[in-house]
Amino acid sequence: MSFNFISPPEPDSNRKLVWLFVAIALYLGVLFLPTPTGLTASGQVALGLLVFVIVLWISECVSPATSAILLVGFAVLGLMGKPLRAGGPPMNSTAALTSMLTGFSSTAVLLVAAALFLAVALKLTGLDRRVALLVMSKVGISRSRLILGAMLVGFVLALFIPSATARVGAVIPIMAGIVAALGLPAASSLGATLMIVTAAACSVFNMAVKTGAAQNIISLNFMQQSFGHTVTWGGWFVTALPFTIGMCVVLYVAALLILRPDVPAKEEAEARLREELAKLGPVSAVEWRLMSVALLLLVLWSTEGMLHPFDTTTTTQLGIALLLMPRIGVMHWAQAEKLIPWGTVVLFAAGISLGTLMSTTGAAAWLAQATLGQLGLGALPVFMVVGALSLFSIVLHLGFASATGLASTLIPIMIAFANTLPYGRETAFGIVLIQSFVVSFGFVLPTNAPQNMLCYGTGSFTIAQFAKVGTVVTIAGLLLIVLLSATVWPMMGVL
Structure with missing residues (x-):
């Protein structure tokens, strides 16, 4: 990164700085809220970190590797003095850092x-x-x-x-x-x-x-x-x-x-x-x-x-x-x-660490129950549950430019929710597996995936052209998932 102390900062730099402050403010805001019933203090930190990185990823105010470093740093500051699990010992900085480095050893x-x-x-x-x-x-x-x-x-x-x-x-x-x-x-x-x-x-x-x-x-x-x-x-x-x-x-x-x-x-x-x-x-x-x-x-x-x-x-x-x-x-x-995008590897490891933290602290289970659990999906047939979860994922993806970031955010929540459904663990596994397919649904907007932006940068098509094709493919893909979940995938033993 280069700094220019003579010329005023570029407007884009100002925008990025504003989004960074918004992300930090939201993180602190979550931490200072009263801890909800059923959520641990460390789980509240995990949710704050989730909000923090979602803003960073959607706004793209910092590079992916920088977002990973900021995530680990703010996690250590938030987790210090709190037990990782209910009833456990309070963590010092070393223990908090160790908990956020689990992804790097995956x-x-x-x-x-x-x-x-x-x-x-x-x-x-x-x-x-x-x-x-x-x-x-x-x-x-x-x-x-x-x-x-x-x-x-x-x-x-x-x-x-x-x-x-x-x-x-x-x-x-x-x-x-x-x-x-x-x-x-x-x-x-x-x-x-x-x-x-x-x-x-x-x-x-x-x-x-x-x-x-x-x-x-x-x-x-x-x-x-x-x-x-x-x-x-x-x-x-x-x-x-x-x-x-x-x-x-x-x-x-x-x-x-x-x-x-x-x-x-x-x-x-x-x-x-x-x-x-x-x-x-x-x-x-x-x-x-x-x-x-x-x-x-x-x-x-x-x-x-x-x-x-x-x-x-x-x-x-x-x-x-x-x-x-x-x-x-x-x-x-x-x-x-020299040609390896090491920032991608760092982001990947940090995303795993965040997902693991959400699972370990119970934040994923709490968030799944507070959102998806309120929809009453447990009373529906499996194929309808898969369709509803897929629609939820597709809508959420509209705000994400990184499928890796979306997977880090969404899959732990889907796992926690699937484990509450009355279908058994093998069916829950199949539901989450299908959602891991849906994470790659980046069809509607050029900003939904890096490969889309590469193609858009050639000037060969307009956003409207891309969205027309992408919307049709997305709707057909959702219907196809529901159809396969009701027919082929149960026969294959997936559901």
């Missing part, structure tokens, strides 16, 4: 960090660009084929790249190149369609692949803590498969009918794709090594719990170790560490 954080190294390897070798160009060149040039090609690229990259931002960042230049090769402006109907589909498909495949997004890992971490078991890579994929297929169909039809992309003669675009592929040259030795490791990881992930006893984190760590080894690997630590 295997989920290790998995996210390792997966980001995999994304960097794909970027350094150029394999992500080769895969995207190869898929688009094979699919062909027409309205329907281009939409299907953009979705297929998103799916293939989601299998190997856990960062939505990295995936979309690799695809945007290729989609823009296709539009330019066809002699169309970036803001043409085809340009708008390809960019909107790229962003929306990224959110869809975040839900399809366990390792496709950090919010999946953070959700499963909370579920492991509460229920004592998790979901394998293959189990997640199979569970999400009917929903993913349905969402792809909805996105395809919505993009085709609402945006109505125009595609002129295809020869020039096909020649452009062949030219770009030719520039990459033959597949290099490092690309072959990376493909071998990536395919090995995909096999190990998909056979977790069936052919071997290693979990996703362990196998990913082994894969990254191979990629960093001399001669066998494809990169050096010095290359990779």
Whole structure:
């Protein structure tokens, strides 16, 4: 951060400072309120911290990493002198800090960090660009084929790249190149369609692949803590498969009918794709090594719990170790560490710490009962409960720019509420698992997800165009969740 002591501060800086003071004021306001019945003093601090970080995340007045550091600091100040659990000893600063560092020792954080190294390897070798160009060149040039090609690229990259931002960042230049090769402006109907589909498909495949997004890992971490078991890579994929297929169909039809992309003669675009592929040259030795490791990881992930006893984190760590080894690997630590978004890792760990604190202090259970518990959902069939909770999540997501932040906030509350329902723990687990899919519903506004903003930054579409497609996809997605919760998922043993 740089400081200018001569020129007056930028208006945006003033706005950010105001929001930071608002967040601090709300945190202190919660702390000084009378402690509600059924809530511990440390639980009240946890709720204050929740309000604090929600304001930081929604306003984006500080960077994600800074919000994590502020969260830990204010947590220590608030928790000192209070017992972590009812009847426990009061905490000193060391004990309070220790309670907020639990997330940093989570295997989920290790998995996210390792997966980001995999994304960097794909970027350094150029394999992500080769895969995207190869898929688009094979699919062909027409309205329907281009939409299907953009979705297929998103799916293939989601299998190997856990960062939505990295995936979309690799695809945007290729989609823009296709539009330019066809002699169309970036803001043409085809340009708008390809960019909107790229962003929306990224959110869809975040839900399809366990390792496709950090919010999946953070959700499963909370579920492991509460229920004592998790979901394998293959189990997640199979569970999400009917929903993913349905969402792809909805996105395809919505993009085709609402945006109505125009595609002129295809020869020039096909020649452009062949030219770009030719520039990459033959597949290099490092690309072959990376493909071998990536395919090995995909096999190990998909056979977790069936052919071997290693979990996703362990196998990913082994894969990254191979990629960093001399001669066998494809990169050096010095290359990779400069490209890793360490702030994301810090935010992820702090989010887990906050969720754990809310569960440990009973704040999540109290908040779930004070909000969702007042709706009388326990008397409804399971599929209606899932629909109501999904609608609650979707509306809440409208104010969030980070699905990771939303998962940190929402999933502990969903777990606490699901455990109060009269359906049994396995059904409660399934309800929360479905909500971990819904956390990735960032379809309505460009500000709902970083990948949306990347695509919006190309100038290819308007907010209105994005919202039209996104609203249709969101409503159809909600209806699809209710339908699957009443039919397919109970037959699969999810509910």
